[in-house]
Amino acid sequence: MLLFAGAIGGFVLHARLVHEFDRALEAKARALIAVTSREGRRVDIDFRSESMPEFAKEEADDIEVQQDKEENNEEEETGYFEIFLQDGTVIRRSPSLERDDLPLRLDSSKEAAFRNVKLPDGRRGRLVQIAFEPRVEPLKTEVQEPLDEDQVELPASVDEQSLRLLLVVARDRERLDALLNSVYLTLAALTALLLGAIGLLVHRSIHRGFRPIEAINTQITRIGPATLEARVDLASSPTELATIVTALNGLLERIESGFARERKFSSDVAHELRTPVAELRAACEVGAKWPDDPAAIQNFFGDIREIALQMERIVTTLLMLTRCDAGTATVERKTVPLAGLVVQCWERMVEKAGKKGLRFRSRVDPAVTVKTDRDKLEMIVQNLLENAVAHSVPETLIDCECAFVDSRVDLTLANEAANLTPEDLRHVFDRFWQKDRARSAQDRFGLGLSIVKALADLLGIGLRVNLRESSRFEVCLSFSAENGRAASGLTRATIEGVPDGGREVARSV
DSSP: OHHHHHHHHHHHHHHHHHHHHHHHHHHHHHHHHHTEEEETTEEEEOOOTTTOGGGSOOOTTOHHHHHHHHHTTOOOOOEEEEEEOTTSOEEEEOGGGTTOOOOOOOOOOSSOEEEEEEOTTSOEEEEEEEEEOOEEOOOSOSSOOOOOTTEEEOOTTSOGGGOOEEEEEEEEOHHHHHHHHHHHHHHHHHHHHHHHHHHHHHHHHHHHHTHHHHHHHHHHHTOOGGGTTOOOOOTTOOHHHHHHHHHHHHHHHHHHHHHHHHHHHHHHHHHHHHHHHHHHHHHHHHHHHOTTOHHHHHHHHHHHHHHHHHHHHHHHHHHHHHHHHHTOOOOOEEEEEHHHHHHHHHHTTHHHHHHTTOEEEEEOOTTOEEEEEHHHHHHHHHHHHHHHHHHBOTTOEEEEEEEEOSSEEEEEEEEEBSSOOGGGGGTTTSTTOOSOGGGOOTTOOSOHHHHHHHHHHHHTOEEEEEEETTTEEEEEEEEESSTTTSSSEESSEEEEEEEETTEEEEEEO
């Protein structure tokens, strides 16, 4: 941009200087036209070298005049003029031309025409050409006097009534070229100086601007697995970097949280597997003491089987969670009736629920269907029912209902939970999280709701929890009603205003 501005400035100055040079050249031409007149068939050019010394012949032997000019720093430019008839015949030339001619174009335009030429002495020059009609003077006497040095007799072939002369005036342009060169050199020097100054300022500005980035980089390089709690801190960060610092600290916070969860997960896995491994070791030691006792051997293998099943459930659950996290679990979508699936899952829990005096009520319309993976949805419902039976207050009701809300189907499972607080809702889907580990059953590992969350995310099922009246724990599964736009959705569903606890139920057509 700076070079472009310099080029524009140079072009403007060049045009301006050339224009001023041309105006001065045209003024001399107009002065010559003013002293040219016609009297009859005589053309009188009243040229005086005293008034126009630039057109006079230079006298080489006039040493004193040259010395005076040099002492006064006067350098008079040499000028040339030549007057032609329209056919190109020369009728008058300046003494400075001697026998040489100036280039002529047979053009009768009265407009001044300028162009660059090579002067008779070989220097570069510029000329102006103007066609004009000489001023007509009345005849003074009928008897023509002899021609003087300023008068020219027109040829007989020329009609004096329509006479038009061509004037060419030229002068060297050494001063103009020198001035233009000085302008170009000045502009080039200024441009180079400005570019250098701008480059230096930009370098210093960039260096200063990158200091906060260098500080960020230094702080980041110090953060490792053992120092994840560290954060990027800039005392005076620019506005442009403030959002980056905030986002970076948020990322570090999430990484720290993820590392903490992984460490806790590893610790929890070790803790959960340590107990069955210790039991397995103890059973082996006991069995080795009484190898000949059939009853002890039978009990021994029964304990071994229970311990193995417990470990198998833990490993299977962890493998499923790993597949869900890695995105390698496969999904096969089919049309699944919700009511039949809920009843089938509850039948497996009847015995355990009966021991606690729990009752179950399902208000799922038999006509409601969803399109999803049946096996994985069955695992979700089964884990929710197992969690409800394990943590419900004895002699209470486990309630399951289905409702159509805002173009979706909600399947809600609710039970009375003891000692559960609203703060606990943030942790119910954490792996191996249990409200009270000391009172947890042997077959409960704190992975039930974790597998529910992982499978719901895999199938695209909305999942939310709520605690009503401080003890009523609800888990809601939301199935989208838009087929093809979500992982799970209603199939051929419509809405009928069937009252059911104040809600509308989605029925399949």
